[in-house]
Amino acid sequence: MTQYLDFEKPLSEIEGKAEELRAMARADETVDVEREAALLDAKARDLLTSLYGGLSPWQKAQVARHADRPHCKDYIETLFTDWTPLAGDRNFADDHAVMGGLARLEGRAVVVIGHEKGHDTRTRIERNFGMARPEGYRKAIRLMEMADRFGLPVVSLIDTPGAYPGKGAEERGQSEAIARSTQACLRLGVPLVSVIIGEGGSGGAVAFATANRVAMLEHSIYSVISPEGCASILWKDAEKMREAAEALRLTAQDLLKLSVIDRVVPEPLGGAHRNRAETVRAVGEAIEGMLAEFDGRPAEDIRAARRTKFLGMGSTGLVA
Amino acid sequence: MNWISNYVRPKINSLFSRREVPENLWTKCDECGTMLFHRELADNLQVCTNCGHHMNITPRERFNALFDGGVFTDVAVPKPIDDPLRFRDQKKYPDRLKAAQKASGETEAMLVVEGEIHRTPVVAACQDFSFMAGSMGMYVGNAIIAAAERAVALGRPLILFSAAGGARMQEGILSLMQMPRTTVAVEMLKEAGLPYIVVLTHPTTGGVTASYAMLGDVQIAEPNALICFAGPRVIEQTIRETLPEGFQRAEYLLDHGMLDRVTPRGEQRDELATILRMLTGEGPIVYGDLPAPIQDEALAEAVQAVEETVEATPAPAADGDKTT
Numbered sequence: 319m320t321q322y323l324d325f326e327k328p329l330s331e332i333e334g335k336a337e338e339l340r341a342m343a344r345a346d347e348t349v350d351v352e353r354e355a356a357l358l359d360a361k362a363r364d365l366l367t368s369l370y371g372g373l374s375p376w377q378k379a380q381v382a383r384h385a386d387r388p389h390c391k392d393y394i395e396t397l398f399t400d401w402t403p404l405a406g407d408r409n410f411a412d413d414h415a416v417m418g419g420l421a422r423l424e425g426r427a428v429v430v431i432g433h434e435k436g437h438d439t440r441t442r443i444e445r446n447f448g449m450a451r452p453e454g455y456r457k458a459i460r461l462m463e464m465a466d467r468f469g470l471p472v473v474s475l476i477d478t479p480g481a482y483p484g485k486g487a488e489e490r491g492q493s494e495a496i497a498r499s500t501q502a503c504l505r506l507g508v509p510l511v512s513v514i515i516g517e518g519g520s521g522g523a524v525a526f527a528t529a530n531r532v533a534m535l536e537h538s539i540y541s542v543i544s545p546e547g548c549a550s551i552l553w554k555d556a557e558k559m560r561e562a563a564e565a566l567r568l569t570a571q572d573l574l575k576l577s578v579i580d581r582v583v584p585e586p587l588g589g590a591h592r593n594r595a596e597t598v599r600a601v602g603e604a605i606e607g608m609l610a611e612f613d614g615r616p617a618e619d620i621r622a623a624r625r626t627k628f629l630g631m632g633s634t635g636l637v638a
Numbered sequence: 639m640n641w642i643s644n645y646v647r648p649k650i651n652s653l654f655s656r657r658e659v660p661e662n663l664w665t666k667c668d669e670c671g672t673m674l675f676h677r678e679l680a681d682n683l684q685v686c687t688n689c690g691h692h693m694n695i696t697p698r699e700r701f702n703a704l705f706d707g708g709v710f711t712d713v714a715v716p717k718p719i720d721d722p723l724r725f726r727d728q729k730k731y732p733d734r735l736k737a738a739q740k741a742s743g744e745t746e747a748m749l750v751v752e753g754e755i756h757r758t759p760v761v762a763a764c765q766d767f768s769f770m771a772g773s774m775g776m777y778v779g780n781a782i783i784a785a786a787e788r789a790v791a792l793g794r795p796l797i798l799f800s801a802a803g804g805a806r807m808q809e810g811i812l813s814l815m816q817m818p819r820t821t822v823a824v825e826m827l828k829e830a831g832l833p834y835i836v837v838l839t840h841p842t843t844g845g846v847t848a849s850y851a852m853l854g855d856v857q858i859a860e861p862n863a864l865i866c867f868a869g870p871r872v873i874e875q876t877i878r879e880t881l882p883e884g885f886q887r888a889e890y891l892l893d894h895g896m897l898d899r900v901t902p903r904g905e906q907r908d909e910l911a912t913i914l915r916m917l918t919g920e921g922p923i924v925y926g927d928l929p930a931p932i933q934d935e936a937l938a939e940a941v942q943a944v945e946e947t948v949e950a951t952p953a954p955a956a957d958g959d960k961t962t
Binding site: 493552565628 | 718719720721722723724725726727728776779783805807808809810811812813814815817818819821822824825844845847848849850851852853865866867868872873876877879881882885886894895896
């Protein structure tokens with residue numbers, strides 16, 4: 319059962335009708351509805367094509383947060399073999415919002431780090447909705463340093479609303495943890511490649527995405543602040559999130575133009591949640607492609623290239 | 639518009655509601671309510687003479703008090719492209735920027751300079767909270783990179799005074815990208831073996847705290863400064879946790895192991911020089927009335943020439959000593 323987003327309402331009506339017709343036919347075999355149902359299907363597909371061909375930034379934010387969108391765990395389970403989760407920051411706790419461990423991608427050993435949001439109430443609470451606490455960044459730092467020592471590339475999958483605004487997270491120094499994680503990314507002599515698979519929320523995303531290559535799924539978002547947060551600060555009205563989403567330039571397409579990201583991974587028609595398998599496969603190809611670019615390059619070169627890339631960022635604007 | 643409401647009424651109002659205290663001469667302390675005379679307040683580095691509350695101070699005012707003889711030179715910061723996102727909320731971004739420039743007389747929210755503190759040569763950068771809440775955009779990023787590059791070129795330590803509401807939202811993702819960019823700047827200093835000291839001032843929040851402001855070799859904060867990633871209001875609204883007294887204030891962070899020291903503004907000059915001189919292998923500070931550093935190049939050359947002649951001349955035999 320697809321969960322429809324508010325702008326998909328007309329689509330839900332058409333698909334609902336087609337479903338009703340087919341249910342009728344199942345109940346009474348003498349009725350032939352297939353022709354009519356097929357017509358409705360075609361209509362639905364056309365509508366989907368036009369809807370997803372022209373998603374507004376705010377609509378993309380909604381798609382990026384869709385509950386059925388493949389999450390970090392789905393990618394890890396499908397794309398990688400020998401997945402061995404490694405837990406804990408060796409200081410305080412293991413953060414379940416951040417998955418991390420060793421795995422193989424097409425036979426090659428890598429370190430994987432990613433935010434996991436959870437898929438139902440229980441797992442969402444367990445994963446803290448993908449909002450890392452300081453322990454999550456410190457676990458990632460530990461794993462990145464290990465990857466560097468053993469020459470393993472690092473793959474990070476970004477999907478977080480942002481850092482966790484909680485008392486404990488602040489007391490245990492989440493700013494410092496984020497800063498150190500960004501620093502750890504910059505120190506790696508092995509390639510670090512990131513894919514923003516859903517939401518790239520602020521510092522929580524940067525902490526793992528200060529990468530040699532950053533890819534974004536077609537309808538994912540990456541921003542300094544959520545559209546709602548920006549609206550409530552600059553418009554003094556959280557309901558102005560459409561305008562804020564527009565102004566922030568948080569779509570993959572705009573970020574590619576700004577050279578903040580390196581590639582856009584196309585999503586299946588109607589978004590990643592309508593064909594999860596195809597999405598996961600496309601992301602896997604992107605990761606392999608990005609890693610291949612660094613094969614045989616010396617550590618110093620990989621580190622220097624990453625720094626130069628970030629130092630040069632923002633020297634070209636967006637020509638609107 | 640209406641002539642009466644726009645012109646006559648304000649005129650009449652201004653005649654009748656004459657302010658008792660001229661705003662620019664007296665400042666009321668936000669903490670204890672004491673009225674402070676401007677000259678006295680400025681002499682005390684914008685710290686309340688009654689309760690010690692630290693108020694906002696401009697980067698130039700701070701540097702005047704920090705450097706020997708109040709002498710420092712600006713370090714040039716590469717100007718970023720204007721309004722990269724063509725951002726518009728209720729106002730256009732360039733208009734907001736112009737208003738801030740007019741109000742502060744500064745180009746942007748960070749000032750980078752070089753000078754000497756107790757004869758210790760340093761590069762210093764100071765964020766200006768009065769300029770669009772000190773927010774971090776491309777310019778601030780460029781300023782920190784320029785400061786680090788200058789420090790590396792001169793082989794000097796870098797002192798950074800942070801103050802910011804966070805990222806400059808009007809630069810969207812590019813403001814977020816200042817987190818990795820400024821971290822690269824910190825890495826330059828670390829690799830060059832140069833000390834990097836951060837002085838966190840009120841308030842330092844958001845992406846600024848989560849990048850260069852938390853990566854110092856020594857982390858000092860001004861008393862009662864708010865230092866956090868997510869602000870107290872955000873936390874209360876999102877998770878409805880009641881927050882303890884003094885939460886996210888400098889002393890609270892010190893207690894939780896997030897800072898090295900909390901140091902009042904008036905003591906920072908001595909403390910910074912003391913720490914830096916130890917880290918860089920210099921001797922202790924020589925206190926006393928030293929002449930201001932020489933800025934004029936011709937004069938500096940002349941003084942150097944004199945000093946060289948003095949050194950070259952053999953010291954006169956101290957005959958008097960023999961007789962004692």
